[in-house]
Amino acid sequence: MAGNGERRRHTSGAGRLLELVRTGAADTRVTLTRASGLARATVNDRLDLLLEAGLLSPNGAAASTGGRRAASFAFNEGSGVVYVADLGATHAVLAICDLGAHVIADERHAIDITAGPDVNLALVRDRLPDLLAAAGRTEADVVAATIGVPGPVQSSPPRVVSPPIMTGWDDVVVPEALALPLAVPVLVGNDVNLMALGEHRACFADHEHIIVVKVGTGVGSGIIVARSLHQGAEGAAGDIGHIPVPGIEELCVCGKVGCVEAKAGGWAIARDLRALGHGVSGTADVVTLVKRRDPDAIRLVNEGARMLGVAIADAVNVLNPSTVVLGGEIALAHEHLLAHVREVVYTRSLPLATRSLNVVVSTLGDRSGVLGGAYLAIEHRLAPDALDRELDRRLAGDAALNAWA
Ligand SMILES: [Zn+2]
Numbered sequence: 535m536a537g538n539g540e541r542r543r544h545t546s547g548a549g550r551l552l553e554l555v556r557t558g559a560a561d562t563r564v565t566l567t568r569a570s571g572l573a574r575a576t577v578n579d580r581l582d583l584l585l586e587a588g589l590l591s592p593n594g595a596a597a598s599t600g601g602r603r604a605a606s607f608a609f610n611e612g613s614g615v616v617y618v619a620d621l622g623a624t625h626a627v628l629a630i631c632d633l634g635a636h637v638i639a640d641e642r643h644a645i646d647i648t649a650g651p652d653v654n655l656a657l658v659r660d661r662l663p664d665l666l667a668a669a670g671r672t673e674a675d676v677v678a679a680t681i682g683v684p685g686p687v688q689s690s691p692p693r694v695v696s697p698p699i700m701t702g703w704d705d706v707v708v709p710e711a712l713a714l715p716l717a718v719p720v721l722v723g724n725d726v727n728l729m730a731l732g733e734h735r736a737c738f739a740d741h742e743h744i745i746v747v748k749v750g751t752g753v754g755s756g757i758i759v760a761r762s763l764h765q766g767a768e769g770a771a772g773d774i775g776h777i778p779v780p781g782i783e784e785l786c787v788c789g790k791v792g793c794v795e796a797k798a799g800g801w802a803i804a805r806d807l808r809a810l811g812h813g814v815s816g817t818a819d820v821v822t823l824v825k826r827r828d829p830d831a832i833r834l835v836n837e838g839a840r841m842l843g844v845a846i847a848d849a850v851n852v853l854n855p856s857t858v859v860l861g862g863e864i865a866l867a868h869e870h871l872l873a874h875v876r877e878v879v880y881t882r883s884l885p886l887a888t889r890s891l892n893v894v895v896s897t898l899g900d901r902s903g904v905l906g907g908a909y910l911a912i913e914h915r916l917a918p919d920a921l922d923r924e925l926d927r928r929l930a931g932d933a934a935l936n937a938w939a
Pocket residue numbers: 775776786787788789790793795
């Protein structure tokens with residue numbers, strides 16, 4: 535390009551314009567100019583660049599008015615895909631999502647996270663390319679990958695730290711261990727944090743602050759503050775399963791006595807059901823009994839829900855969210871769990887904190903983690919500065935302007 539005397543194109547501001555279109559904040563030349571604060575000529579130039587890169591499409595009637603330039607634009611969600619693997623303690627969801635975080639292919643596997651990183655990451659590495667082919671896409675379309683794990687994660691480099699239920703994973707740097715044969719960024723997130731991001735972006739995007747509580751084998755929460763994930767200094771924020779609640783005397787998996795998880799977690803309910811003579815081994819068996827309306831199972835889940843309400847009330851008092859979303863297998867299996875949690879939360883929280891508080895059950899089911907993983911990857915790759923740099927790289931190199939690889 536430099537050799538033929540052509541002036542090198544600038545990309546600065548393109549990422550900001552794409553973000554405005556992608557988030558629905560603006561979609562016409564006029565509104566984009568106003569919202570971005572960029573000069574009109576700059577807006578026109580960057581919009582041309584985004585059209586050539588395939589990230590924007592001309593929209594609606596304006597696109598078909600002969601030789602005239604398009605007046606409005608849409609984000610081309612099909613212009614790339616992300617790999618997502620949401621690994622839980624006993625099951626995994628693998629998915630290919632487009633850049634609008636729509637799932638285009640997915641599959642579920644029974645796994646054992648304690649089998650360690652080698653076995654579990656080999657499954658991810660082997661299955662994602664097949665899933666990509668099933669989605670009708672190629673490796674050139676993949677822009678990033680997210681791996682969700684059921685334990686605490688620290689960033690740079692993304693490593694699993696002191697995971698209570700992930701035997702063999704301590705200190706594992708996931709992108710290295712995964713070793714994808716593909717040069718794309720690999721992001722790593724805690725499974726509950728990914729759930730929170732998925733719930734927020736897909737269902738509560740107009741809320742500033744929400745808490746998402748997972749009631750599965752364990753109990754945890756993901757916190758969205760000012761529309762961003764709040765992970766804390768050590769990546770341990772939101773670990774409400776280990777809040778002590780008066781009246782609980784059982785030993786917890788963390789080694790302490792009295793944690794809410796030691797009463798409300800799937801493993802604890804299974805323990806109490808075994809003590810009553812039921813042949814249950816884990817959370818899946820608890821869910822089966824709850825769905826059969828077994829009186830012991832229902833009573834224990836309800837008791838756990840009331841204890842959970844105490845812990846959630848503490849979190850509500852500290853964080854003052856507008857919404858608390860309950861997810862996880864146990865919350866999804868038992869419709870009355872919500873009523874018990876709600877009653878305790880409203881009774882125990884400060885009146886000002888509950889004045890406009892909603893406590894609801896997830897409508898995304900087991901897809902919230904996958905969607906959160908997709909959003910994490912998409913937002914990383916399409917962040918305004920990152921996208922400007924990516925377009926710079928494409929203009930400087932031999933790669934086609936519309937190629938991610
Ligand atoms: Zn504990």
